[in-house]
Amino acid sequence: MTFFNYFYLDNEKDIVVELYKEKDRMYFRLKTPNHHSGNLIRNLARVCGLELSKDEEGLFCIKGEIPCFIDGNNEEVYIFRLKNIKTAEIFPDGRVDIKASIPAIAKTLMSQTRDYKLDLSKTVFRTYVKKDVKFHSDLHTHMSGNIKADILIALGIYHQIRYPLYYIKKLNLKLTDEQLAPLFSQRHRVEKQFVSSGLKGKYLDRKIDDNTFINFADLILNNLNNARENIAKIRNSLVILKDGQAVFTNLEKVYIYRYVFTKGVESEEKIPLEYIDVIPDIDVRNALYQMQKDKENKAYCNNSIYQDMLLWIARGYKKQGVYYVEIADTTLVKKYESVQMLEEVHAIMPEIFYETGVMIRFLAAMRRIPLTIIKDQKTPADYLSQNVQVLRAVAMDPYVAGCDFVGEEINDIITLKPVFKEIVKICKKDPSFVIRVHAGENDSQKDNIAHSIKCVKDSLEPGQKMPQMRLGHGLYTYSLRSKKGKAVLKELKENNIVLEFQLTSNVRLNNLNSLENHPLKQYLHQGISCVQGSDGAALYGTNSIDEELSLEKLLELSHEDLLAMRNAEEKIIQFSKKAYSDKKWDFQTLCAGRSIEETLLEEMDKESGKIEDISINQSRKYDSYKELRSQVRQLPWDRIPLILMGGSFNTEKRVTRVKEEGLALLKELMDNLPPEEVFFVIGNKLSGYEKYLIDNNKGRFEIYAVVPSHITEAEKKKLEAAGVFIRVSPEQEGMGIYKSFNYEIFERRPSIVAAFDGNSAGANLIQEAKNGKGRAKILIWEKSRNLKTKAESLEGYVSIFGENESLSKKVLKIIKASEEK
Known part of the structure; x- marks a missing residue:
């Protein structure tokens, strides 16, 4: 053959x-x-x-x-x-x-x-897809997640970006001897720049490797024997975890891999772009052919990387029949970066629209919690005040449709109410300005849909109309048949609030483990306006058509359901196009012959000092490491970590209800476990089954509590009194500490998870345990209703314990098996 x-x-x-x-x-x-x-x-x-x-x-x-x-x-x-x-x-x-x-x-x-x-x-x-219900917008997406991996790779070659040695090592890419020699010679020179940095070990190596670069075009085009394998590895690094569901930790890591391309810096030394014909991937090859043609086009020949990204985003949407898009981007709340971005947008967007017919506008995105995955990035306490100051100016630009609150939903949106007060003032000047909130994405904050609406309504001045408002995801709230659920429906209807649904990202990010109870049909049948988004389609391997088919097939939407969504979308498209036209005229008048840079910087300076400091988590004023330093210990390596999940991995308001049969199982476990073989790891709340463990331990087992970076005075006193050892997470919110369990345990070593209770954060911890390289053994209590769905979705990877399956026997069996290995 x-x-x-x-x-x-x-x-x-x-x-x-x-x-x-x-x-x-x-x-x-x-x-x-x-x-x-x-x-x-x-x-x-x-x-x-x-x-x-x-x-x-x-x-x-x-x-x-x-x-x-x-x-x-x-x-x-x-x-x-x-x-x-x-x-x-x-x-x-x-x-x-x-x-x-x-x-x-x-x-x-x-x-x-x-x-x-x-x-x-x-x-x-x-x-x-039937023509009359075909969706033509993407109202919920994110800038760095919008471009397919193959296009990013092609852009990296075409613009000859710098590609760090760190990622070459991390992805185990293969280089030729001719490429390795100058690369490591460069690394030696870079190393000298960090002699006085104070960094040591892996932290020093990472810093050096992050600042040692190869021309990406060189990496691919002068290394064609390894190109197929290297391209496949790079492509996989630019999308979410594939072999099962991911969690927010994985998403943050993917964004960092993508930043190399989306925020790419061109190499100083360029090479001739030869051998494109023999690139083994046809999609990368064809994209490069088109980029070379674009170089001959007067409209595109001087495009920056960012402008080319916009062009290829629009081309992708055109192929899908999408012609109106709103992209969330955090760049728009950064002073100088936002000005540069909008200058580039104004310069290229008319040409893009002329070619594709796709209108791209933006939502200025503010993080609901500071980003922690980038270790060197220090977020100031008043970052939200700075964001709002910039937002007031950029909101005047016609390409800025509104704002967005983004990030993992692990805090109550009510804590950001002071920000809403400032944003509502923008809406008073510009009634077309959209307030979009990521709310109801997971089951940890079931009040967030209601609280998002409340934040806006309570911020309105007397007589001010409700602004244009959309809620991204809208997956979880209280049962729509309950008193609270009915109150939410009433607020959604009365205030014409639109819900945005992104099915694929919900599943791939571990926020949806069963399709049976998805609320979309209920909302549609109650007359709530609902639309589809992609959440950054390229990250999740989907597109507008696949998303619509998934909604139709997996949620069993009728033609009438899809038509209702199509009609809701069309109203937004028409309203938004008119808003763009009106704002364009007003913005030209504002500029009055000045450049965009001059105009926006002057407007930002006018806002300086007008906004009070806005900071969140003001009650968490104690630095955990400083206050609990005497209790901080490294996790031991001579015993197996047993993660007890039963108290901490809930929302702040949700309390674990301790059951007698659960306590009996935990007592039996403590009575039978050998302390020389096992130590316990718990969360920061010291409640529920964790409290029973601490109260009845009597010094037999070492217990380690993973705590957020900042704590309240009450939490400080509780942790000191408990006498537990401490591991400090970089995460500021208790619901985010599951990421530290992944980093310190699941990615590094074998472990056991005994899950008695938890909701969203608990499900994330379990998924991290399943995904980790350490091959954790996951045990879930049969009486934990909240975790039952998660257990069913991981058939073959979890074990159930309870009345007929003793937790103690299961754990001892795992310990014995590990000793035999």
């Missing part, structure tokens, strides 16, 4: 179908090279009724023959089917016409479990 061609069944190039020919017969081999657990291909084979085989490397694959047909024009066509669904037509000249695909959401659910429960109709989708 000879190799003929290949195609993919998904957007992320995870499910590849290789084609081979032998005379007139065609054969296929289906593989999932980026999914190492084997869950994806096993579940796909079972759903499609196909047999699994193994390839030469011992990896699972699916093999078979593709039948040949003669069509009405007497031409040969090979038809590839998955069970009864025509998936692709393959022609003798090599053309492949894809008829159906596997959406990212189904792929994630298959990867997550060993017992996938959805049927074929909800796994493989024919890629057709």
